[in-house]
Amino acid sequence: AQSVTQLDSHVSVSEGTPVLLRCNYSSSYSPSLFWYVQHPNKGLQLLLKYTSAATLVKGINGFEAEFKKSETSFHLTKPSAHMSDAAEYFCVVSYTGGFKTIFGAGTRLFVKA
Amino acid sequence: GAGVSQSPSNKVTEKGKDVELRCDPISGHTALYWYRQSLGQGLEFLIYFQGNSAPDKSGLPSDRFSAERTGGSVSTLTIQRTQQEDSAVYLCASSPWGGHGTDTQYFGPGTRLTVL
Numbered sequence: 001a002q003s004v005t006q007l008d009s010h011v012s013v014s015e016g017t018p019v020l021l022r023c024n025y026s027s028s029y030s031p032s033l034f035w036y037v038q039h040p041n042k043g044l045q046l047l048l049k050y051t052s053a054a055t056l057v058k059g060i061n062g063f064e065a066e067f068k069k070s071e072t073s074f075h076l077t078k079p080s081a082h083m084s085d086a087a088e089y090f091c092v093v094s095y096t097g098g099f100k101t102i103f104g105a106g107t108r109l110f111v112k113a
Numbered sequence: 114g115a116g117v118s119q120s121p122s123n124k125v126t127e128k129g130k131d132v133e134l135r136c137d138p139i140s141g142h143t144a145l146y147w148y149r150q151s152l153g154q155g156l157e158f159l160i161y162f163q164g165n166s167a168p169d170k171s172g173l174p175s176d177r178f179s180a181e182r183t184g185g186s187v188s189t190l191t192i193q194r195t196q197q198e199d200s201a202v203y204l205c206a207s208s209p210w211g212g213h214g215t216d217t218q219y220f221g222p223g224t225r226l227t228v229l
Contacts (some may be wrong), residue, residue, distance in 0.1 A: 032215045043117075044204070044220040051215040090155060094215075100169070101146075101218065103156040 002026060004093045006104035014112045019063075019078040021107045023091035026072060033074040034092040034101075035065055044090065050074060061085070086111045115139070117221035119205050125227045126195055134190045134224045138207030145188050146208075146218060147180055151201040159203075162188065195228045202226070 007022040025031055035047040048059025055067040061084075065076045074091060091104040118137045126132050138145050147159040158172040162182040173179070177195075182188040192199055202223040208216035 034217075036220075043222045044206075044218075046217050049215070049217060100158060100161065100171075102158075103148075105155040 002031075002093055002100075002102050004091050004102050004104040006089075006091050006107045008107050009105065010108050010110065012110040012112065013081045015083055016080050019076070019081045019085065019109065021076040021089050021091075021109065023074045023076065023104060024072055025074060025091070025093045032094045033065075033067060034094075035059065035063070035074075035076050036090045036092060038088040038090065038106075040087070047076070047089075081109075081111045083111050083113065085109060117205055117207055117219050119203075119221040119224050121224060122222065123225045123227075125229065127229050128197060129194055131191065131193045132195055132226065134192075134203050134226070136188045136190070136205030136207075136221060138186065138188070138205070139219055140186075142207035142209055142219070143185075144208045144210065144216065145182055146206045147188070147190050148204045148206070149174075149201045150204055150223070156204065159190070192226075195226075197228050200226055200228045 004025045013019055033050040036044045037047050038044045047063050048057045048065055050057045050067045058064045063078045065074050067074055086109055088106045088108050090106050092101050094101040117139055120135045124132055143164050145162045148156040149159055150156050160180045161169040177193045180190045202225050204223045205221045206218035208218045210216050
């Protein structure tokens with residue numbers, strides 16, 4: 001069975017410091033992995049996705065994620081946090097040939113001035 | 114171009130009433146998804162439509178929930194005899210192909226349902 005676990009419900013960083021949001025998945029098939037962001041009172045927006053090409057994926061707003069099959073992880077990183085990064089982040093898994101997407105519980109990112 | 118739109122944006126209803134939530138997907142998108150997001154929770158998959166295929170209803174929480182998609186475009190999610198635990202934000206998404214697992218989903222702004 002597929003599942004996705006976001007290891008932190010809340011992450012707090014200072015502006016200008018690195019961001020790390022952790023995600024582990026389990027899948028019996030070749031997974032596709034996504035990160036979506038949800039700003040307050042706004043819809044979800046795709047940050048980046050991994051679909052079996054390069055293992056290091058670059059997304060919008062300076063975010064990137066690395067697919068590590070041996071660790072079944074897809075952690076989201078950004079070198080330097082900005083106040084506008086404060087939002088809820090969702091890690092999502094699906095698999096090639098399927099359609100059902102499994103959302104993680106979300107990680108709320110707080111950015112302190 | 115226009116994104117996914119949902120209406121109403123907010124709906125307040127009394128326990129026991131029926132409600133209908135509408136989703137207009139991006140034109141030409143084959144797949145359409147409904148999710149429920151309860152306060153402080155992740156997204157819970159409800160139902161999936163792709164083209165003219167029979168929908169996957171495996172995520173619907175009870176037989177009070179139903180959905181249809183007319184003409185491969187607009188979708189309506191109906192909740193009958195609403196209960197307080199139905200209070201949540203209902204999100205709709207569409208994607209170009211759907212069945213490949215690699216599709217990006219484009220989300221609407223959601224409908225916030227409050228059952229008193």
